[in-house]
Amino acid sequence: MKKMNRRSLLKGGLAGGVIGALGLGKKAEAAGTFEGYPDRMGVLVDLTRCIGCRSCEAACNKEQKLPAPDKPFDDFSVFDEIHLGQKRRPTEKAYTIVNRYDVEGQDKPVYRKIQCNHCNEPACLSSCFVNAYTKTPEGAVMYDPKVCVGCRTCMIACPFYVPAYSYSSVLNPVVKKCIMCYDTRLKFGRRPACAEACPRETLTFGKREDLIYYARQRIKLNPGKYVNHIYGEKEVGGTSWLYLSGVPFEEVGFDTHLGNQPILNYVKEFLTIVPMVLTIWPALFAGFHLLATRKENKNKESESQK
Amino acid sequence: MLKIKKILMLMVLVPIAAFFFAGNCFAQEEEIAAGPATIILDSIAEYYEPVNFDHASHIEFAENDCAKCHHHTIGTPSTGTGNCNLCHKYEASTKIVACRGCHLSDPYSEEGKKIRKERGEVYHKDKPSLKGAYHQFCISCHEEVDGPYTCDGCHPRTEKGDKFFYSGQYAPKPSDNAGGHH
Numbered sequence: 001m002k003k004m005n006r007r008s009l010l011k012g013g014l015a016g017g018v019i020g021a022l023g024l025g026k027k028a029e030a031a032g033t034f035e036g037y038p039d040r041m042g043v044l045v046d047l048t049r050c051i052g053c054r055s056c057e058a059a060c061n062k063e064q065k066l067p068a069p070d071k072p073f074d075d076f077s078v079f080d081e082i083h084l085g086q087k088r089r090p091t092e093k094a095y096t097i098v099n100r101y102d103v104e105g106q107d108k109p110v111y112r113k114i115q116c117n118h119c120n121e122p123a124c125l126s127s128c129f130v131n132a133y134t135k136t137p138e139g140a141v142m143y144d145p146k147v148c149v150g151c152r153t154c155m156i157a158c159p160f161y162v163p164a165y166s167y168s169s170v171l172n173p174v175v176k177k178c179i180m181c182y183d184t185r186l187k188f189g190r191r192p193a194c195a196e197a198c199p200r201e202t203l204t205f206g207k208r209e210d211l212i213y214y215a216r217q218r219i220k221l222n223p224g225k226y227v228n229h230i231y232g233e234k235e236v237g238g239t240s241w242l243y244l245s246g247v248p249f250e251e252v253g254f255d256t257h258l259g260n261q262p263i264l265n266y267v268k269e270f271l272t273i274v275p276m277v278l279t280i281w282p283a284l285f286a287g288f289h290l291l292a293t294r295k296e297n298k299n300k301e302s303e304s305q306k
Numbered sequence: 307m308l309k310i311k312k313i314l315m316l317m318v319l320v321p322i323a324a325f326f327f328a329g330n331c332f333a334q335e336e337e338i339a340a341g342p343a344t345i346i347l348d349s350i351a352e353y354y355e356p357v358n359f360d361h362a363s364h365i366e367f368a369e370n371d372c373a374k375c376h377h378h379t380i381g382t383p384s385t386g387t388g389n390c391n392l393c394h395k396y397e398a399s400t401k402i403v404a405c406r407g408c409h410l411s412d413p414y415s416e417e418g419k420k421i422r423k424e425r426g427e428v429y430h431k432d433k434p435s436l437k438g439a440y441h442q443f444c445i446s447c448h449e450e451v452d453g454p455y456t457c458d459g460c461h462p463r464t465e466k467g468d469k470f471f472y473s474g475q476y477a478p479k480p481s482d483n484a485g486g487h488h
Contacts, residue, residue: 190414
């Protein structure tokens with residue numbers, strides 16, 4: 001048996017200490033550079049495949065038990081609708097919609113599906129002061145109407161203008177948006193209803209990591225078919241929904257000037273100052289004020305004693 | 307007594323098995339020669355009726371070039387659709403003729419997931435399902451040659467489909483629109 005002497009004990013202790021310190025260091029680093037849940041799911045939308053059949057809209061309506069639409073889902077006149085100078089957008093009655101774009105130089109129209117993109121670092125989530133939003137490990141950005149106070153800050157924060165508001169409800173208006181069928185499907189590993197309904201597999205469901213790989217393969221194996229960009233891979237810190245297109249993204253209504261920073265990063269520095277301003281400043285300046293007026297008070301006191 | 311039962315069982319089972327075996331062989335031989343005349347596509351028919359696919363006339367449309375639709379070939383040189391040939395050119399898997407032989411009718415079911423896992427590799431994972439393959443392939447071609455390319459062009463919608471799309475007898479009444487748009 002090996003005898004434990006003072007030197008080996010010290011050595012062991014030192015090594016243990018170093019490992020401990022390293023471990024701690026790693027943990028601290030990881031917290032600062034969290035790159036999202038590793039197994040989060042997503043959907044790859046291939047715009048070159050979409051034919052605007054609106055099956056996804058019908059499927060969403062059925063799955064989410066939404067009210068009857070204004071027009072049948074096989075009525076394609078909705079593609080010509082303009083509301084306040086804009087094409088259709090998701091509403092409280094439709095969490096996803098498809099729009100048509102006539103792009104110059106294309107003999108066929110291009111269709112684009114819009115719904116919540118389920119950001120890696122959602123701006124709606126960081127803007128919500130009652131924490132009504134959650135990003136689940138599966139990738140969905142969830143919304144809890146029970147805690148929502150109806151301030152609608154999330155609607156302004158969202159870079160994609162996705163959250164809609166149930167203005168029609170007088171007593172309990174809440175924010176309405178796509179939840180990636182979390183309750184009924186995603187939680188159980190099943191793909192969202194829209195993805196299942198899509199006849200042309202415009203919507204491919206899978207691990208976000210895999211989807212990025214498929215997207216790269218599709219670009220590589222079909223030269224000239226796609227624009228060499230995966231929208232959502234990096235935009236606003238990355239989104240769970242990713243897009244491939246055969247035409248430049250800005251021509252089919254995508255905002256290509258959002259940058260790759262999560263929206264949170266633009267306000268993080270400011271927001272960290274807020275608690276300091278609200279707690280330390282009052283005490284500090286009250287102290288300054290008391291100090292500055294101390295002499296005066298003393299004089300007053302001594303005067304009154306006279 | 308037991309023996310008689312056994313013999314009786316065999317007498318019943320053997321002809322049935324033989325019938326199925328012969329039927330299969332016959333079907334396969336015929337498929338290799340010219341393919342079936344019509345194929346009923348109904349593996350997931352729900353909102354739409356099954357498609358009665360007229361295979362015979364599509365052979366004419368394709369001018370006997372089977373590879374125009376079947377990526378790897380049945381005697382005719384491949385026109386290069388699909389990437390299967392990149393790896394499997396000299397393998398037995400290229401002998402699979404029917405679409406459903408490779409394209410799964412439900413890749414997201416438990417069984418489908420198992421098969422996909424067994425097949426492995428990224429090309430297999432990103433392969434369209436049976437439904438995806440039909441709609442991608444058929445519609446692209448139909449648009450070019452002016453074949454039917456609307457939904458009801460190939461498969462009429464069922465009543466369940468009408469309900470799903472809020473169409474036909476389930477169409478929203480004009481009075482429902484009173485809420486307006488937001």
